[in-house]
Amino acid sequence: MTQYIKQILLVCLSIILLSACAQSKSPGQSKPPVQSYPHSDIEIKYAVRHFEADLIQSVPKFKGNYLSREQLETIIRKQFINLLKEQNLLAAEGDINVVDLDIFVDYSRRFVGDGTPFPVEKMVSPIIALHESSYLGDVVIRSKVTSGMALEDAFNGLTTHNIELEHKTAQAIANSLMKRLNSVSQYDKNAFAAITAGMSAEQIKQKRRYTKKEILTKAKPAGLASEQYLPEELVQSYLLSLTQGNAATRIELYKQLISEWNNSTAVYDAINTRVLAGYQSTAAADVEEMTWATKALAYSGLERYRSTLDTVMASDAPQKLQGYVTNYLETMTVRSEQAQVIHDVSTMYPELDWQTNQLMNMLNSSDGSLRLNAVKIIYKQQPNNERLLDELSDILQREAKVQRNRYAGYSDFHAWSCRVLGSSGNAKYKAVLADLAENAYTYKVREFAGKFVRKL
Numbered sequence: 001m002t003q004y005i006k007q008i009l010l011v012c013l014s015i016i017l018l019s020a021c022a023q024s025k026s027p028g029q030s031k032p033p034v035q036s037y038p039h040s041d042i043e044i045k046y047a048v049r050h051f052e053a054d055l056i057q058s059v060p061k062f063k064g065n066y067l068s069r070e071q072l073e074t075i076i077r078k079q080f081i082n083l084l085k086e087q088n089l090l091a092a093e094g095d096i097n098v099v100d101l102d103i104f105v106d107y108s109r110r111f112v113g114d115g116t117p118f119p120v121e122k123m124v125s126p127i128i129a130l131h132e133s134s135y136l137g138d139v140v141i142r143s144k145v146t147s148g149m150a151l152e153d154a155f156n157g158l159t160t161h162n163i164e165l166e167h168k169t170a171q172a173i174a175n176s177l178m179k180r181l182n183s184v185s186q187y188d189k190n191a192f193a194a195i196t197a198g199m200s201a202e203q204i205k206q207k208r209r210y211t212k213k214e215i216l217t218k219a220k221p222a223g224l225a226s227e228q229y230l231p232e233e234l235v236q237s238y239l240l241s242l243t244q245g246n247a248a249t250r251i252e253l254y255k256q257l258i259s260e261w262n263n264s265t266a267v268y269d270a271i272n273t274r275v276l277a278g279y280q281s282t283a284a285a286d287v288e289e290m291t292w293a294t295k296a297l298a299y300s301g302l303e304r305y306r307s308t309l310d311t312v313m314a315s316d317a318p319q320k321l322q323g324y325v326t327n328y329l330e331t332m333t334v335r336s337e338q339a340q341v342i343h344d345v346s347t348m349y350p351e352l353d354w355q356t357n358q359l360m361n362m363l364n365s366s367d368g369s370l371r372l373n374a375v376k377i378i379y380k381q382q383p384n385n386e387r388l389l390d391e392l393s394d395i396l397q398r399e400a401k402v403q404r405n406r407y408a409g410y411s412d413f414h415a416w417s418c419r420v421l422g423s424s425g426n427a428k429y430k431a432v433l434a435d436l437a438e439n440a441y442t443y444k445v446r447e448f449a450g451k452f453v454r455k456l
Contacts, residue, residue, distance in 0.1 A: 034142075039186075040193035045091035046084055046181070049100035049135065049210075051077045056406050057109045062121045066109065067166045075167060076105055079174035087178075089185075096201045098208060099141065099188050101181075104131035105173060106147075106405045123165065125150045128173060129405060132180065134188050137210045141191045142184060145403060149176070218364075218394070224345035228265065230354055235264045242270045247289050250274075254292040258299045261358055263343045268300055272308050279317045290317075291324050298328035301339030306332060341365045356387060363391055368409050375416045379423070389424055392417040393432050400440045407441075414440070415448040422452020430456040 053073035057066075067075070080103075084090035091098040106129035113119035127150055133143040151172050196204050241253045254271070262268075275293050278286050294312060297305040309332070312325050341361055348357040359382070362374035378388050399407045400414045407414075418436060421429040433453035440446045 037190035037194040040190045042193050044097045044099050044189050044192050045095050046089050047091040047098050047100050050102040053105040055107045058114045059111050059119045065163045075170040076174045079171050080177050083178040096204050100135045102133045108405050136195055137207050221349045224348045227345055230264050238267045251292045254296040257296045261342045272305055279312045282318055287318050287321055290321050294325050295328055298332040301335035303336050371413045379420045400445050403441050411442045411444050414445045418448040418452050422455045427456050
């Protein structure tokens, strides 16, 4: 029996060790071997070469009194530099033995009920990722990314949306950075001494110079002069269906409008007029048409028509119609935010057609569902639109290799983008996909890039 128990314990221990090993590896990242250096007693100072903070919010609609991204970054950076000063570790002009720091703080603001249909605007402990690297010029002394840090101590188990709590959290992040720096400072000393062995002060200064990384930036479009940017012939064809078609023709048009993004005042004013004239009718045919017409108004996302839907709800309209409109009003709130993005003419290009401009706006939005819908539309309807393919390629290069919380939810979109580029038959995208097959942050994107690069 004792031998049997020992075997069970050995099996359990093996499972635990395998699980720990599996969890220690971050998908998309293999840890490089850590270089060892002889112990050194030299004194080094630190300079903050680059400090940046990013902020995402789990429930975007909450607009409470929170710190902005810029405020968060300023507070953490200032506190961290003050801590360096207090510990006599901040480099001054003329110091020779200086290690440069690059720090990126990824801050995810969270709320009670995240991921549920009914979140509450009460903050819970944010999730923090710290990206810390020390350099001597272009030489990386060490680099570490720690994800999934929850600063529970700062919250003391309470939930609140008080801005003072975010100040406290920002200071706690700076304290954490300082604590972590102290734990590795001996390694930085050893590495600095080994790398600069035999160098003069002037040579060390030269060594500290570095090559600034080129940041991929997106050129700002000229924008369009009018919000009514849809082609006149398209608008007229829709108006013809509304004014000269029968009920069946009109319903088909409503269905078409529901599946696309149209902001024509002329078209929706005509639908609005028809709804106001017919929503009280109890005839089955009229109720059916009003059901589709009100849905078209709601799915337009155009807020000027919300009052019409409110009128239907406040009237003696048929209960069946009111039941549908209740759901439509909820959808309209979401579609309204999306419509503002899609119809933003300030981000459109005069030389592009209206559909390409809409898809470009969708691709460059922060709405994950819009981005994914756009790339699927491109795959099915515009697989050879090189302007859209170029945009997908640029987005992948800006995002898919970078470990950032703001990109974490886009792995499906990035994977689909790889599929679209690889299915295009255009060899100009081969280098991008080959790079992503090796260097994309998530496994899924590496897998799709590797699969579809072989199709080019």
